[in-house]
Amino acid sequence: MTPSRLREARSWWAREAYGRRDRQTALEALERSGIPRRSVARAKGVFSAMARGEALIAGAAGLAVPRPKNSMKNTRYLRLLQWRMVMAYGGFEIFAKACLGRSDTGGLHPEDIDHITACCGYEPPAIAPPVCSADAAKWLNRPQKGRPIQILIDFLQLKDGHGTFMEQWLTGTPITSAAGACHLAKILRHATAHGVLSPTKCRELGFVDAIRTTPRTLDAIRLTVIERIYGSRQPR
Numbered sequence: 250m251t252p253s254r255l256r257e258a259r260s261w262w263a264r265e266a267y268g269r270r271d272r273q274t275a276l277e278a279l280e281r282s283g284i285p286r287r288s289v290a291r292a293k294g295v296f297s298a299m300a301r302g303e304a305l306i307a308g309a310a311g312l313a314v315p316r317p318k319n320s321m322k323n324t325r326y327l328r329l330l331q332w333r334m335v336m337a338y339g340g341f342e343i344f345a346k347a348c349l350g351r352s353d354t355g356g357l358h359p360e361d362i363d364h365i366t367a368c369c370g371y372e373p374p375a376i377a378p379p380v381c382s383a384d385a386a387k388w389l390n391r392p393q394k395g396r397p398i399q400i401l402i403d404f405l406q407l408k409d410g411h412g413t414f415m416e417q418w419l420t421g422t423p424i425t426s427a428a429g430a431c432h433l434a435k436i437l438r439h440a441t442a443h444g445v446l447s448p449t450k451c452r453e454l455g456f457v458d459a460i461r462t463t464p465r466t467l468d469a470i471r472l473t474v475i476e477r478i479y480g481s482r483q484p485r
Contacts, residue, residue: 255472258479266296274482279348282481284368284474286361287350298347303471305340309333310468321457327448330460331441337464338438341431344471359410359432366427369473373466376424376433379455388453401454405440424459427470434463 266275280290289295314329342357345365389397402412414432418424440446
């Protein structure tokens with residue numbers, strides 16, 4: 250995706266979809282893109298939802314968080330990173346659901362994430378497995394509490410599928426796919442928004458780099474989705 254083509258795609262999308270110049274053309278292009286899992290041909294509110302989601306994703310990705318001295322020990326800095334990521338994933342969920350043709354109030358399902366990332370074809374930078382601090386290692390290695398990985402899965406309140414995914418990452422498998430980055434963002438978003446993952450625990454568990462970089466990955470996925478829709482226009 251060249252910069253010029255991306256500019257063309259974003260300009261066209263703003264005019265046709267959000268600018269109300271020809272929403273039917275834009276809907277037809279979205280339908281032909283292969284992204285929706287349900288028909289959007291006669292759907293209402295698709296572009297409104299996509300616009301709201303885009304604003305949150307782009308806003309989060311472009312939000313600079315000044316890095317102070319001793320930033321890894323600065324609670325305010327870490328909390329800002331966490332909530333920037335929460336903002337990015339919240340926007341991605343709104344945006345992706347609209348693209349997929351979903352209008353319900355539930356969150357993104359794993360198969361939704363797999364589908365939309367497969368359609369966009371974006372390959373993000375790898376997310377290396379986390380390295381936890383000595384304090385976190387001591388907290389995780391409490392024999393009477395069970396396996397360290399299970400202690401962490403229970404702490405983050407993960408479901409079965411997410412637990413397996415996190416175990417692979419935590420035990421040495423880098424996350425190299427867009428789908429994997431989205432699944433990780435969802436897990437860390439929920440743990441942060443539900444008050445489980447404090448800035449201190451985030452730092453001790455080695456999650457800071459993932460939380461810092463996932464907003465940009467979600468934004469890149471957004472842009473590739475728009476480019477795919479642009480490429481699906483019907484020749485006139």
